[in-house]
Amino acid sequence: MNINGARVLVAGATGVLGGALTAELAARGAHPALAGRDATRLAQVAGAYPGAPTTLFDAYDPSSCACAVHAVAAEMGGLDAVMTAFGAVGFGTSEELGDAVAEHLMAVNFLAPAAFFRAALPVLPPHSVIAAFTGVVAERPQPRMADYSASKAALSAWLAAARREARGTGVQVLDVRPGHLDTGFADRPVAGAAPPMPPGGDPGQLVEAVVDAMETDAELVRTAPGGAPVVERRDR
Numbered sequence: 001m002n003i004n005g006a007r008v009l010v011a012g013a014t015g016v017l018g019g020a021l022t023a024e025l026a027a028r029g030a031h032p033a034l035a036g037r038d039a040t041r042l043a044q045v046a047g048a049y050p051g052a053p054t055t056l057f058d059a060y061d062p063s064s065c066a067c068a069v070h071a072v073a074a075e076m077g078g079l080d081a082v083m084t085a086f087g088a089v090g091f092g093t094s095e096e097l098g099d100a101v102a103e104h105l106m107a108v109n110f111l112a113p114a115a116f117f118r119a120a121l122p123v124l125p126p127h128s129v130i131a132a133f134t135g136v137v138a139e140r141p142q143p144r145m146a147d148y149s150a151s152k153a154a155l156s157a158w159l160a161a162a163r164r165e166a167r168g169t170g171v172q173v174l175d176v177r178p179g180h181l182d183t184g185f186a187d188r189p190v191a192g193a194a195p196p197m198p199p200g201g202d203p204g205q206l207v208e209a210v211v212d213a214m215e216t217d218a219e220l221v222r223t224a225p226g227g228a229p230v231v232e233r234r235d236r
Contacts, residue, residue, distance in 0.1 A: 001081065001127045001214055001215060002127075002215070003025065003028045003030050003211060004028060004030070005030070006025075006029075006031065006080040007030075007033065007076045007079050007081070008032050008079070008081040009032075009033045009035060009068070009079055009082045009083065009116075010022045010025070010033070010035065010085060011035040011068065011082070011083065011084045011085065011086060011113075011116055012035070012036065012085035012086030012087075013034035013036055013085070014034070014036035014042055014045050015036075015086060016183040016184060016185070016203060017085045017183050017185075017203050017207070018086065019045060020204055020206075020207045021083065021085055021207045021210065022045075022049070023048075023207075024208060024211050026049060031052070031076065032049055033052060033053040033054070033055070033075075033076060033079075034046055034054045034055075035054070035068045036054075036056065036057075037057060037058060037059065037086075039056060042054050053072050055067075055068040055071050055072055056068070057112075059088075059112035060104075060107050060108070062111055062114075063115075065112050065115035065119065066115055066116070068116070069082060069116055070123075078125065079120065079124060080125070080128045080129070081128055081129040081130070081131065081214065082116055082117060082120040082124070082130050082131075083131045084113040084132045084133070086113075087152075087185070088104060088105055088108040088109060088148075088189075088190050089105075089145070089148050089186060089189050089190070090105055090145075090147060090190045090191040091189050091191065091192030091193055092144055092191055093144055093146075094146045094147075097146070097147055097192070098191070101147065101190060102147040105147050105148055105150075105151045106147070106150070108151075109151035109154075109155060110151045110155045113155055114158050116130075117130045117158075117159075117162065121162070121166065124171050125170075126169065126170030126171070127170055127172075128170070128172070129171070129172045129214050130159075130162070130171065130172075130173055131173075131174035131176060132159060132175065132176065133176045134152045134153075134155050134175055134176065134177050135152050136177050136178065137152050138152040138153045138155070138177055144192070156177070159173050159174075160173075163219065172214070172217055172218075174210070174214065174218060174219060174220070175219065175221075176210055176213075176221045177220065177221065177222045178201060178206050178221070178222070178223045179227070180197050180198065180201065181200045181203050181206065182199065182200030182201065182202065183200065201229075205228070206221070206223075206229050208229075209221050209231055210229075216233060218232060218233045219233060220232040
């Protein structure tokens, strides 16, 4: 897709990663629309993008995710990409975390992004994109992160199936699987405490690779052993 002039909804634009993604898109000429759950924070972030549409959503309410897509598409006269950059993490052994936390992680990390994309797919034109940040845990689940890993793996599996379905429509489905990033995300768990972690990667470098991937019809962005993001376009 051509980023310059593209209408892109970023769900989670008020977070560190979503904010970096929004800034990178705008710098390359895209017209971003911002979605977040906190009205005050959303208004603050939107100040950097005069005229950009904003909309609220509740990740625990899938219907609000769909409404956000429909509202922005109506305001902008359509959409060219929908991207989710929000989530929640919890730490603890499989028996410690509890059903309520497990349900929360699945709702926020899988059901909400899927609701955004489910609403977007019927309205997106050819050469458009849906993209989500799943993470390396989607393919390499980690101890004391079983439910978090499962929620991200569920989203990655959903994207893989949706990609096969979308091959005839021209919609690109992008799965972003970075390793640990320096966003402070692990310091805000809904349960437990993060284990010692190495220094996180640069979110700015990652979002540059993500936007590159959007422009090259790639299907995956992952982190190489040295920490640099790698864009992959797999055989179809």
